[in-house]
Amino acid sequence: MTEPDARSRDVLEQVPEGVRDALGLRRARELTGGGTPARVYRCEDGDGDAVVVKVLRAGAGAVDGHDLGSFLRKPAQIARIHRELPALSPYYVPLVGHWQGPDWGAYAMPWIDGASPVTLLRDGDPGRQRFLAALRSVFGILGTHGYSASSVPAPPGHGLGTHAGRLARRLPLLTEHLGPLTDGTDLRVNGRPVPSAHELLRRTAAREDVLAALQPPRLYFPVHGDLNLGNLMLRAADAPGSRHGLDPDRQFTVVDPRGIDEHWDPVYDAAKALFSLTLFDAAMTGGFEIGRDATGGYDVRLRRPVPAHSAAAAEVPATLATVGFFRRLGHGDPLWLRRLLYAHAFHVLAEAACRLSDRTVRTFPGATGPAARRELALGLHLSGLLLLDDLLSGPAEPEADPAAHLACLATVHGPATACPLPG
Template identity: 45%
Template sequence: MSTHPPGPTTGPVSTAGPAEQRAREAAAQRLGLEVGEEILDGGSPARVHRARTADGTELVLKVLTAASGAVDGHDLASFRGKREQIELIRQAAPQLGAHYLPVRDSIEGSGWAACTTPYYPSRDLAACLREGPEGTRRFFAHHDAVVHGLFVHGYATRTVPAPAGHLTDVNLGRFLRRLPVLARRLPEVAAADELVINDRRCASPARLLHRLSDEHAARLRRLAPPRLMFPAHGDANVRNILVGQADRETGSRADPETDYRIIDPRGSVDHWDPVYDLAKTLFSLTVWDPALRLGFAIDGGAGNGTPRYRVGFRRPVYPGYRSAAHGFLPYLETSAIPGLLEGDPGWRQRLLLTHDLHVLAEAPCRLSDLKPKPDAEGRCAPPEELALGHYLMGTLLLDDLVRQLTGPAEPDVDRHLALVTGGPGREAGS
């Protein structure tokens, strides 16, 4: 999160529409806030600004306006549900709740909703991976603290039997339900039954998922969670976990075991699969965060016949991200996660499948987030470019994983992730 004080907005010119501007002004007036710079780090369509009260208290103001075509999770109902979920967490899982930034104010107007949280000087969970030597070690130290807070003291609070069909309805269905949003903006790609991506011939995701459901239902059942757990989050990407920064005035260092905060849960109090969140973190490292920070490089097009594309990132991916992504499952094996998931033998393969589905489901998400997305060079990628890049990389991943899952051997995790990461990175000192 930015550490600049409220004041004139800097950086990319705001793309907020008239309705968004009116909603922000109305929220600021009702709450008595001086609104400062826009924070562009988030991945939802909500507009987020630094703000200050009359007595100088620093806050973050988040405003969402109703929009047609918004994907599930980007709607006003989910926005309202976040406060309810945080309140439940703080009551039922207080050790985890202490790490959540509390919602201070929550108001609504005609077609919009807004909330404020305390301002927390921090960096995202993956920031250390962009700094070179020792970054991977520090990332896993931070994440280990999060595992204990979010999973041991959160998800493990309660369990219920998972309903039959949960994996198909939730994980596979989430992308299929969002596909019409993508089809309206990128019809040639979304309608293609087959694509050639980076010289690999891939079946379309919809075709692959229907094949999994129809021809390999028994295998899907073996991957499904036997139980769901307390709704500890539901969207644990690396930008929703904030690691505290050292206090500039006192010089005190931030302790990763205690100085982290969690924001923006899914917005539902229904029980959930913790593997979904582990896959969200992995997806942040392999595709999502690199795409937003570095941009996609895409060549090719639909043209006549089978669409052919080459897709990668505009700049080399940070070695720390690659190292952490390829080390993620081995690290989880040494953490508290296997104990939490005892009696759930399919969790590792479910994590890979859910990771790939997160990449695909993010494609329509990019189309409902119109905020500028400046990369490391200051270039703002159009939503369609980010959507296409996620769809192509997700297709590449899912096609490979379905081949591996329906084959005789266990999936080769490194080979699979290397389709988008290029292989494990190696940092000096890691």
């Protein structure tokens, strides 16, 4: 989330009255830059403390995970972490309060003075080393004090349903907005033939080796479920605490879980972190350049690629493999690194529909509001097709060289002419 501009107007009236009264709020500024359909406000309470209030109102077109039901489970998941995982609790954002109306929900948490780990990547090679060290530390703590708390056998079909099933559920929304791109016709993307999402789903379900990779043997304590790197806030060791219970000796704080109450696959969280580096963060700030080439195919690339993010992304799988929890995971789950790459590809494809469900106002060159959301959805959809096709048609062990797999995102075909956005 981005710190509100000091010149932005007070929007306290947008915060539900019951929340304003309960917290004694005096002013509110809307935060921007996240990937949520909720409205997020930095508020000042009656004691002068900064609190963040998230408000989601029910609406049509909300995909699963962005719906009001999932949102209302977030406070319960946070409360469960603090109640059942005392060793992880100091690393997890505390709740200030939560509320529910007939068609809305809200919860509040302290303002965290911190920054995403990706900010470390601005400092060249030393920054990348610090970033990877931070990643090892964070996932080490989440594994030791969180995921490992309990586990259950994964039910049959869990992997296929979680990844391919989620995309299948979201395809109707993509079809509504992207039309022919999702009608089953094969495409050309960045100069290479790529099957449609429907065909890739069919091939996924027909491949025993892919089904084996997607299926985790066990599921673990639901620590998060949406762990993009923006949901990890690194804090200085001497950062001040607050009356809401933040521990000044803890160097990171986890925020904004998915809202799940059942055991989960930690590899899903790791894939979300990888997605932050490959596409999500850069796309949300700069969007995509999308064009049509002379053959009628599509060219897609990030408008503002961040080479430091791409370089770090290629090192994430090997880095996680050195973390105690994931190192032990490999003994009974030898295909987890392959599942990480598949989960990442499915995250990209599924996130395309999330961008259509998002109501955040964004502005890119030549596109704002709904047009900017369609640009993000189209760019992610085309990128996701590249990634999943590369896994299904490429080497049998893509985890042996993740950099080669992820390089399909950086391929530039061109020249291309600007592509009119659908809608």
